[in-house]
Amino acid sequence: MEKNYYEILEVDKNASNEIIEKAYKTLAKRYHPDLQDGPQKKEYEEKMKIINEAYAVLSDATQKTTYDEQLKNFTVSREEYQNIVQENMLLRQEIQKLQSNIQNQYVNNINYQANTQKQYKEQINRVVNQAANQAYRDAYVQDMRNRGYRFRRKYTIKDYIKLAGIIAGLILIFVIIAQIPPVKKFLINLYENNILIKALVDTFKTGF
Numbered sequence: 580m581e582k583n584y585y586e587i588l589e590v591d592k593n594a595s596n597e598i599i600e601k602a603y604k605t606l607a608k609r610y611h612p613d614l615q616d617g618p619q620k621k622e623y624e625e626k627m628k629i630i631n632e633a634y635a636v637l638s639d640a641t642q643k644t645t646y647d648e649q650l651k652n653f654t655v656s657r658e659e660y661q662n663i664v665q666e667n668m669l670l671r672q673e674i675q676k677l678q679s680n681i682q683n684q685y686v687n688n689i690n691y692q693a694n695t696q697k698q699y700k701e702q703i704n705r706v707v708n709q710a711a712n713q714a715y716r717d718a719y720v721q722d723m724r725n726r727g728y729r730f731r732r733k734y735t736i737k738d739y740i741k742l743a744g745i746i747a748g749l750i751l752i753f754v755i756i757a758q759i760p761p762v763k764k765f766l767i768n769l770y771e772n773n774i775l776i777k778a779l780v781d782t783f784k785t786g787f
Contacts, residue, residue, distance in 0.1 A: 584633035584646065592650070596638065603634040703756075706748055 585592045588602045608614075612624040636642045756762050770777055 582629070582633070583650070584637050585650075587629055587633040588637065592647070599634070599637050603630065603638075606630050702748075702752060706745070706752060709745065 585594070588599060588606065590598055590602045594602075607627070607630065610623045610626045610630065612620050612627060615623050636646050757766055770780055
């Protein structure tokens with residue numbers, strides 16, 4: 580409903596006929612165009628048309644009843660308004676809570692990825708250091724042999740288990756690293772574009 584006649588006459592919707600009539604007379608004196616000069620006269624003429632229209636409806640019992648029914652369909656009670664406000668507040672809180680959860684989840688994912696990469700790096704460094712130490716010992720032994728020293732080492736079951744553990748660890752690290760998307764993509768491209776590597780991999784797969 581575009582016009583609220585009660586607001587136009589500046590009265591409450593429960594105002595009596597006497598109050599409506601008194602308000603109309605007050606506004607008529609204030610906005611009557613015959614009492615105005617200059618550019619405001621045309622503006623007041625339009626204002627008085629609306630005031631007269633509002634008073635014509637609200638001063639007639641039948642028209643007023645019909646208008647009140649129509650107005651009731653286009654307005655909400657204070658209780659309904661408060662319920663709407665409360666629902667909006669709850670909805671806003673839920674949205675803020677959801678945004679906070681999404682942000683926390685994103686931060687947790689970033690931290691998890693950082694910790695995982697750190698663990699991979701530490702494990703790789705540990706294996707590389709072990710391999711470097713073993714290479715140094717082998718080079719030292721070879722140098723001593725070149726000088727005429729003879730080494731007779733007796734390998735034990737513990738040595739073989741240790742060697743198998745190192746090999747298994749290297750394989751595990753390779754498998755884990757191969758699951759990282761950039762590394763996996765690189766390995767696939769290397770396999771598809773290198774004939775020699777593809778032949779070796781195919782031979783290995785055929786053997787198993």
